[in-house]
Amino acid sequence: MANAMLQQTVGGTLQLLSNSGTHCNVGNRSVRLLPKGFKLEVEFPKRAIYSSGKRKFNVIQPSTSQTSVVGPLLAPSSSDTLDSHMKSNEVALILIRHGESLWNEKNLFTGCVDVPLTNKGVEEAIEAGHRISNIPVDMIYTSSLIRAQMTAMLAMTQHRRKKVPIILHNEDERARAWSKIYSEDTIEQSIPVITSWKLNERMYGELQGLNKQETADKFGHEKVHEWRRSYDIPPPNGESLEMCAQRAVAYFRDNIEPQLLSGKNILISAHGNSLRSIIMYLDKLTSQEVITLELSTGIPMLYIFKEGKFIRRGSPVAPTEAGVYAYTRRLAQYRQKLDDMLT
Ligand SMILES: O=C(O)[C@@H](CO)OP(=O)(O)O
Structure with missing residues (x-):
C-alpha cells in the first residue's frame, strides 16, 4: 500500500x-x-x-x-539471559577513534584515504578492547575505512562475552543473500557490524597525502591550523568540520540513535573529526568549544544513554578500574554476570 x-x-x-x-x-x-x-x-x-x-x-x-529493531543478525535472543538482562532504557554507547595508522605515523593528511593501522595502532586497539571488555556491546558501527574496522575487530577480540563481530554486507541483494547465516544459535553469538562512509574521516581535499609539517612550512602554521581546526573553513576542495558534522551527525541521529532508544548497547569505531562532530552533538558543544577538542587514537569513551540524555562517563579501564562499574547498576550487574559465567 x-x-x-x-x-x-x-x-x-x-x-x-x-x-x-x-x-x-x-x-x-x-x-x-x-x-x-x-x-x-x-x-x-x-x-x-x-x-x-x-x-x-x-x-x-x-x-x-x-x-527494537530485529533482523536476521539483529534479533534479540530470548534464551540469552545475560544479554536480555541488560535490555533496559539505560544503555552504553562507546566511541573509539581508530588506533594509529601508517599515515598518522608518517604525519600525512589522511582524510578519506584508506590506510591500515601500524603495529602501535594494533596494540592501541587491543588495549581499547581491554578497557571495554566488561561493557555490553550489541551492535557495532564503523566507517567504511579499514583503520576503523581493524580497530573495532581487534578491540572485540578482548571482549569477555566472546560474541563474534560480523560485518553486514547490504550493498546489494546478492551480497546480503550470500552472507546469510542459517543457525539461530550462531546468530545469537554474533554482533552485527554496520559500516557507513558517513562515519568516515573528514575529506581533506587537496591536502590528502601531504606531510603536515611540510604543508605548514609552505602555507604558514596559521593557515594550516585554520584548515585543520576551524569549524567552517574547509581545506582546498575538502570538507570543513561543519560539513563533516552534517553527514556524520545525521547518520548518528537517523541510524544509531533509534538503536540506542530500542535498548541496544553500541560501539562506534570512527575517526578524529567524525567523532568530534558526534561528540559536539552528544555534549552540546558550541562551534567554539569543539575546535579545541582533540581525541587520542585508540582511547574508548563511554556514554550512558538514559531517558533521552547522553551522560559522558570518560574512558573505562577494565578489569582493574572498579569505578566504571559504579556508573550504573546495569553495568555492574552485567559485569557480575560475566564473572559468574566465566568462572
Ligand atoms: O589527517 C587526518 O585525516 C586527520 C586525522 O589524523 O588529521 P587532523 O589531525 O588534521 O584532523
Missing part, C-alpha cells in the same frame, strides 16, 4: 515490515528501515500518525511495548 497511514490512540508498538530499505516517518521522526526482510518495531506515543512516504509497507498488528 502506498502512503500507508495509521492513527493509534493507545501505547504499544507499531511494526513495519520493510519491502525495501527506505525511510519512513514515525511521528515527527524519520526512521531508516533495514533492507527487505527486516522488521522495525517502534514504540509509539499515545497518539501519532505514521506514514510510509511513497514506499510500500505491510503494517502488522501492534504488539508489546518493547522497542
